[in-house]
Amino acid sequence: MKERYLKILLVNGAAYPQIGGVENSLRYIGKELLKQGHEVKIWCFQTKPEFPLITIFENIEIIRMPIPSIKWPHKRNWMKVNATKNGIIPFLNDFKPDVIWSRSVFLGLGIALSGYECPLFQIYCTNALMEARGSFLNTKGLPLKRRIMMFLLFFLDYFSFHAIEKKLLKYSHPIFFSKNMSNQMRSLYKERIINEKIVYPGVNTDFFNNKTGNELKVEIFKKYSIDDSRKKVLYVGRLALNKNIFLLIDSIKLLKTKVELILVGEGKERERIKAYAKKKDVYENVRFVGLQDKLLPGFYSSADVTVLPTTIESFGQVYLESLACGTPVIGFKGDGKKIITATNEIIKDGLTGRLVEKVSASDLAKAMESIFSLEENDYKAMSENAIRDVSERFTWKKFVKEMLFLSKSELSNYGL
Structure with missing residues (x-):
């Protein structure tokens, strides 16, 4: 036919x-x-x-x-x-x-x-x-x-x-x-x-992949003065109230591991987020890099983990992009009531990232620490799981x- x-x-x-x-x-x-x-x-x-x-x-x-x-x-x-x-x-x-x-x-x-x-x-x-x-x-x-x-x-x-x-x-x-x-x-x-x-x-794996991401890392580290000695937490999205970035900053404050928080995106709350980071005494470790397009795979590959702290999210395209680049993800587990997300349908807990059941800075921090504390081979396995899973399902x-x-x-x- x-x-x-x-x-x-x-x-x-x-x-x-x-x-x-x-x-x-x-x-x-x-x-x-x-x-x-x-x-x-x-x-x-x-x-x-x-x-x-x-x-x-x-x-x-x-x-x-x-x-x-x-x-x-x-x-x-x-x-x-x-x-x-x-x-x-x-x-x-x-x-x-x-x-x-x-x-x-x-x-x-x-x-x-x-x-x-x-x-x-x-x-x-x-x-x-x-x-x-x-x-x-x-x-x-x-x-x-x-x-x-x-x-x-x-x-x-x-x-x-x-x-x-x-x-x-x-x-x-x-x-x-x-x-x-x-x-x-x-x-x-x-x-x-x-x-x-x-x-x-x-997700467009011709663009979002580990090879492309790693090729862009050198340019990103140089352009934005990223501290290579620290673990890197990435957020990608609008700088808006409904994105829970203030909670993310609270969780960064609680971490024992030294980290750098990279915020990719723009929005009306940028100045308030800056002020809040200064108030929490973490501003020196927060990088506001604005909207990104061509360099975005490099930011994913530069990060140790991508965190999407929203409690209302119909899907979460950022998860797919990060997983395609081999970077584990963290998000709040949807319960259909207070946490309305599809994270359960995307993240395989312990295999491609972590699901967080309680909306709190301490629980979010614990999830990040659980990934930072992985042995090199275990982290590599999680990264490979992420790439394989997203290429098969999405x-x-x-x-x-x-x-x-x-x-x-x-x-x-x-x-x-």
Whole structure:
């Protein structure tokens, strides 16, 4: 039977050169689809005025739509839906995609309401409750006035996000990156979740691997004055309240081992994190290296362990990138209640890293010490386990294969 090649539209709130887990996933999904002969385009918002409205990156056309800046989250959420609904139709009629894979509920619903008919697969990377809790309820250390404001904003964001998400379930085929995400969505919507599929994401091992990482280490150590005599703890992600970086600093303070904490990323809380590190008397051993792209594998390979201290995380792409470079990882073990993470589905405790059951600085410190204290051969075995496990279970080729199967099956239902 002759292979059918599809025209596939990938949509999200942002795309390259903006860097993030979702943005990177679009990049690697697109590259894998091109390898297999499919036609791919990306539609997103123009998140910065300097980003061109139309650009071609790695042979994929990226189309950006300008949107206004709106302060209040409930108005901003619905604005994104309506802007997409009204603005994407000319493009859809011109490109005529066979199928749409969406990473944003706002764009997903906007497309559904635009009236364009084709299978719409919504890949849920978070949900209304997780997003609102993570953005507005993790307020440790904030002044009382700001904490009250964040609490009020939580409700505005949650109820608008919830309404959009609930409505989108009527029009789309839900795809979840993890069992954790599936369980969280079922707890919110129950009977509305029909025929959902769990398709694990991948990691680009052509880029994230130990060989590439080790080649970049010399440049990184020289450029950022990394202390080679100390163990290195790596964090990769936004410098935001919901990322629990203050707790990570507390745990660094408790370590008996001399370490250097490397923070890769930017965010609004950078200055507060600096001040907190000074308050805890660990600032001299913290490196703020900003956003990284080409050097990122080198940071993973430079580290002895990568720690993601979040308690609300739909998946955790950072884990896969670190494991692919052979660096063990540590994260809080999801319980579906207070700790809403997919770490149990990624980390094999004692084999590829450590799962921490209690959210505390002391427990996080103990997990780090347990890896620092490994004998050289035991650490090497953990590193090899990490590389082998991630290459077997998490690849973009496998993800794309499963998504194409689902897409073609649904197209046959359309009689196409």
